[in-house]
Amino acid sequence: MKTRITELFGIEHPIIQGGMHFVGLAELASAVSNAGGLGILTGLTQRTPELLSKEIARCREMTNKPFGVNLTFLPSVTPPDYPGYVRAIVEGGVRNVETAGNNRQKWLPPLQDTGNKVIHKCTSVRHSLKAESIGCDAVSVDGFECGGHPGEDDIPNMILLPRAAEALKIPFVASGGMADGRSLVAALALGAEGMNMGTRFIATKEAPVHDHVKQALVAASELDTRLIMRSLRNTERVLNNDAVGRLIEKERALGAALKFEDILPEVAGVYPAIMQRGEMEAGAWSCGMVAGLIHDVPTCQELIDRIMAEAKSLIRDRLTGLL
Ligand SMILES: Cc1cc2nc3c(=O)[nH]c(=O)nc-3n(C[C@H](O)[C@H](O)[C@H](O)COP(=O)(O)O)c2cc1C
Secondary structure, eight states, X not given: OOOHHHHHHTOSSSEEEOOOTTTOSHHHHHHHHHTTSBEEEEGGXXXXXXXXXXXXXXXXXXXXXXXXXXXXXXXXXXXXXXXXXXXXXXXXXXXXXXXXXXXXXXXXXXXXXXXXXXXXXXXXXXXXXXXXXXXXXXXXXXXXXXXXXXXXXXXXXXXXXXXXXXXXXXOEEEESSOOXXXXXXXXXXXXXXXXXXXXXXXXXXXXXXXXXXXXXXHHOOTTOEEEEOGGGTOOEEEEOOHHHHHHHHHHXXXXXXXXXXXXXXXXXXXXXXXXXXXXXXXXXXXXXXXXXXOOOOOOHHHHHHHHHHXXXXXXXXXXXXXX
């Protein structure tokens, strides 16, 4: 399938694996790329730019197909060494970068002047237009359904994607709630040129996370996510568990007085315990409503082949047959 997204990134299928903290390591990114999608390493999961350089080199040993790096720009008192991470990307010969958060214009020239294509993740049309105006090559439009940070507007993809299509000139992919061939065809119908998946890719054989995490996704339904940190204007969609229950209770009790420090035990530094050691009650971890559509743990090749076969048959048989 050819779209402006497959052309932009030099990939076979219009499917991107979004950056995911403690999930987007070389094993997963290379498996997605080998299957014809665009695998993405999560930059900040590597504690230093030097470690990111090593991870890029490791990924290159596992695939000769294009892959990318996610750089998430978080508001922070002591920000990560962003210039160092950008240098690691450029010197590592990466050609595709997914940015998220506050992507200030200053990061684009060092990336794009060295041949990188930049796709920025946005949760609103206005942020997508801003990304287009500063020169991003594409955007990933993340609807309210998504795992991770859906923003504060709460617009689901059924509305957000056609609105993005009305407003944008640069290509965009649909992100949030995408799982299968039906998602891909719907995304294309709504004006996107591909799709980005996070949660679905965690439940794959190659995702380098504990089996408890994969089984939790298979067991979960679409009713099992919760929104946290709304009052901090840092809303995150997570899988419900005891830690999330405690966190929501604190939010209820403290209301507008809630400070980030109040919920540190439930959110700070919990990813290694969950993703690597499978301690499922250790804290809050990002997860999309799409968990309700995850029923198995295939390889990335099986998943992507299945998505493309289903999409083609939907277009050729079901949809054409309706005419
Ligand atoms: C466990 C997990 C961790 C994530 N970490 C990041 C991250 O570090 N940076 C980022 O830009 N997006 C992150 N995301 C968001 C994904 O890249 C993607 O936009 C989102 O998962 C799409 O929604 P879906 O889960 O419904 O597919 C994360 C998502 C999950 C599920």
